[in-house]
Amino acid sequence: MFNKYINSLLITSTIFFSASCSLDKYPLDTYSEITEGANNDKEDVVFKDKAAVLSHLEYLYNQMKNRQEHWYLDMLLLADAHTDNAYAGTTGAEVVPFEDNSIEGSNSVLSRDWTRYLEDLGSANKLICNIDNVNDSSFSDTEKKSVKAQALIFRSLILFDMVRIWGNIPVIITSAGDITADNIEDIYDDYFPSQSTATDAYKQIEIDLNEALLYAPDNNPENKTIFSKSVAKALMAKIYAEKPIRNYSKVIQYCDELERDGFDLQADFSDLFAMNEEGTDVRIRNSKESILEAQFFTGGGNWVTWMFGRDLLNWNSNFTWAKWITPSRDLIKAFDNSGDVKRKEQTIVYYECTWSNYYPSDAYPFMYKCRSANNSIIKLRFADILLLKAEALLFGENTDLNAAADIIDRIRVRAGLDKLSNTVRGDKNLLINAYLNERRLELALEGQRWFDLCRLDKVEEVLNNINDSGRKPNVYQFNEYSYLMPIPQNAIDQNPNLEQNKGY
DSSP states (O other): OHHHHHHHHHHHHHHHHTTSTTOOSSOSSSSOSSOOEEOTTSOEESOOSHHHHHHHHHHHHHHHHHOHIIIIIHHHIIIIITTTTEEOOSOOTTTHHHHHTOOOTTOHHHHHHHHHHHHHHHHHHHHHHHGGGOOOTTSOHHHHHHHHHHHHHHHHHHHHHHHHHHSSBOOOOSOOOOOOTTTTTTTHHHHSOOOBOHHHHHHHHHHHHHHHHHHSOOOBTTBTTSOOHHHHHHHHHHHTTSGGGOOHHHHHHHHHHHHHTTOOOOSSGGGGTOBOTTSSSBSOSSOTTEEEEEOOOTTTOOTTHHHHSOBTTBTTTTOSSOOSSEEOHHHHHHHHHTTOHHHHHHHEEEEOOSOOSSSOTTSEEEEOSSOSTTOOEEEEEHHHHHHHHHHHHHHSSSOOHHHHHHHHHHHHHHTTOOOOOHHHHTOHHHHHHHHHHHHHHHSTTSSOHHHHHHHTTOHHHHHTSOOOTTSOOOSSOOOTTTTSOOOOHHHHHHOTTOOOOTTO
């Protein structure tokens, strides 16, 4: 049995190279899979100088910017089309299971995401594990610590997405090294790692972020594309809201620290997504609400926009096939029931198209928050963190209904809505419902809804009782095992140390 898996390792090793600290999908030269050249002492090294390190750091930033399938597109499929917010949009066998709750381990989208996340993890670890060994007199210890901190934040983003999707995951933070005939049995576990518990995964994220908070760059109001201390604080707030290590006092602490860093709600909600008056570019980048974003400019552009609808910079481009993430009737009704015109207009747009999978083709709704190839993808924004503070005030040890309601009202007033009534403010159950509705409308089609329902144990209550005539019926009812996605079967086939999540 062992020899069978060793043979599999040799055949598929290129897949797993990227999952270790020092192995990358794109080897830099032919010295080995992990080295880029030799130093002045003729020793093989991973990074020979400061320039090589900075080049790899830029590569990490480009990973988040350019590989949008798993960072953004598939996240919206899982977090919105897998809930009451959206339909899958197309009839493809890979996406429909997210709408009708028939996801299995063979799903190609989840398989793609698993592989891509591990590749990103390997890229981050390559820098984290080897930067301290760079011998370059022009590269100060302070600079090394700053670069390493940015890579730690990148690794935290990866692990946070993975642990929320799959629960027990391989938490890979060590270097594997090259495979030789002499060491293959010794390094077997490095290439085929076992899963860590979700709790341990969160602890590793916490460790990484605490180090990053010491050395990462400060927030730059003019450049929100950097893995800054503020990004680390936002991630801290988000991980402390999750069940394995929930600590609502920490959520409040880091939200307050972000406010002291200068973050606030953008006065006009549409500034986050709208085009300029000439229709030639986005209205604003680096808003005071944006904590981390990927930015796109004319000449390059964000290709994901044509997965959701029209590219307003190129009206007819790629508009001949049904789009993903179609806003649901239930979401539209939620906006209408709340009288929420402003946010609805920035979230959903109607076009005429040539298909009618869910709506009549002459009045078809589309996801509108990514509406041009120049739109930024906002990975973290302050409204999300501010609402998590309201959650902490509702569910934490020191409950403060008035303070929670005040935060919800800040969000509502910005959206052009009335403040909550005294009846809602004084009733915890009504206020919790108002909070969930506010998060839904504020963050609709931004990849948050599924994780909100999971975090607050609302999956069965909400998703087994959707009254939406346009939605495909559930193949399976949601239950206690639905909160995690299946580990991709091909990953299990390649790695005998992985165990499938229960229920699949």
